[in-house]
Amino acid sequence: MGKHWKIPSGNGSVAVMGIVNVTPDSFSDGGQFLRPEAALEHGRALLADGADLLDLGAESTRPGFEPVTAEEEWARLSPVVGTLVAEGAVVSVDTTKAFVAKRALEAGAAVINDVWGFQADPEMASVVADSDAVAVLMHNRHEVDAALDLRADWRRFFDCSLELAERAGLEQERIVLDPGVGFGKTQAQNVEAVARLGELRAEYGLPVLLGVSRKSMFGHFLGRAASERLAGTLATNLYGVEQGAVILRVHDVREHVDALKMRQILKDVR
Incomplete structure (x- = not known):
């Protein structure tokens, strides 16, 4: 159950994870790929652009998102996951629900990306453990606290x-x-989470995924709309790689694949 996928070592190896939102309401591209045919076409295009794996999500995690049932979430995902796996793609499924994770793993998903780090569904850890899949465990909070000691909260979580x-x-x-x-x-x-990413890696000795693509921080600091945040995203991700991120x-x-190739070419001159 679940395909085996090797996590990059970090020794110059960085995986690019392409986002496929099979949702009506994601912050950047909600509704664009809700139909299975559109999601499949987009996933194939990202693979052609050089994606190492695809991260499929069928429930938005943006602020104020509308929750969906596990059955509805899997109904959106099932035709896309199965087809992409059959075509040879490495598929990650972005879900907090053990029901969805189990179905995705049975369909051949290689990664379960849980934005609540196994803490939203008591069955999630066991479902992933019973497979050969990789688990991405993300730090999350129900409430924003400006006085938060981020490193201490990372440790707690x-x-x-x-x-x-x-x-x-x-x-x-x-x-x-x-x-x-x-x-x-x-x-x-x-910003602190990116800047201290290396400390997180050192604290636990585990590989780190960085997900900043088109996020609101670029609107806040740069005044850019979601469609204008590529430059900020690239700069931040390249900084994150220097801090030890092995999955972006x-x-x-395509733009990230090019940036990473040029980074490696320049490093090889040393």
Whole structure:
């Protein structure tokens, strides 16, 4: 159950994860790929642009999102996951629900990306542990607190998530952490989460995924609309790679593949 996918080592190796939102209400591209045919076409285009894997989500996680039932979420995902897996794609499914994760793993998904780090559904850790899949555990909060000590809160949250993973029998070799940029944080804390990403990696010795693509921090600091945030996203992601990120979750795959190639070419001159 679930395909095996090897997490990049970080020694110059960075995976580009293309975003496919099978939703009506995601902040950047909601509704564009709700139909299975549109989602499949978009996923194939991202793969052609160089995506190493695709992250499929069928419930928006933007602020103020409308929750959907597990059955509805899987109904949106099922025709897309199965087809892409059959075509040879490495598929990640962005969900907090064990029901959806189990169905996705049975359909061949290789990664479960949980924005609540196993803490939203008590069955999630066991479902992933019983597969060969990778788990992405993201830091999240229900409320924003401007006085928050981010590093201490990371420790509190991830200690809990990793304990749940250990109890379920999930090996640490299959775990990736996500600092949670844009989730339960002020804009200053979002910047801090990127700037201190290396500390998170050092704290736990686990690989890190960075997801900043087109997020509101670029609107706040740069005054750019969601469609105008590519430059900010690229700069932030390249900084994140320098801090140790090994997976970049992005909308604009081709541009990130090009940027990472040029970064490596320049590093190889040394």
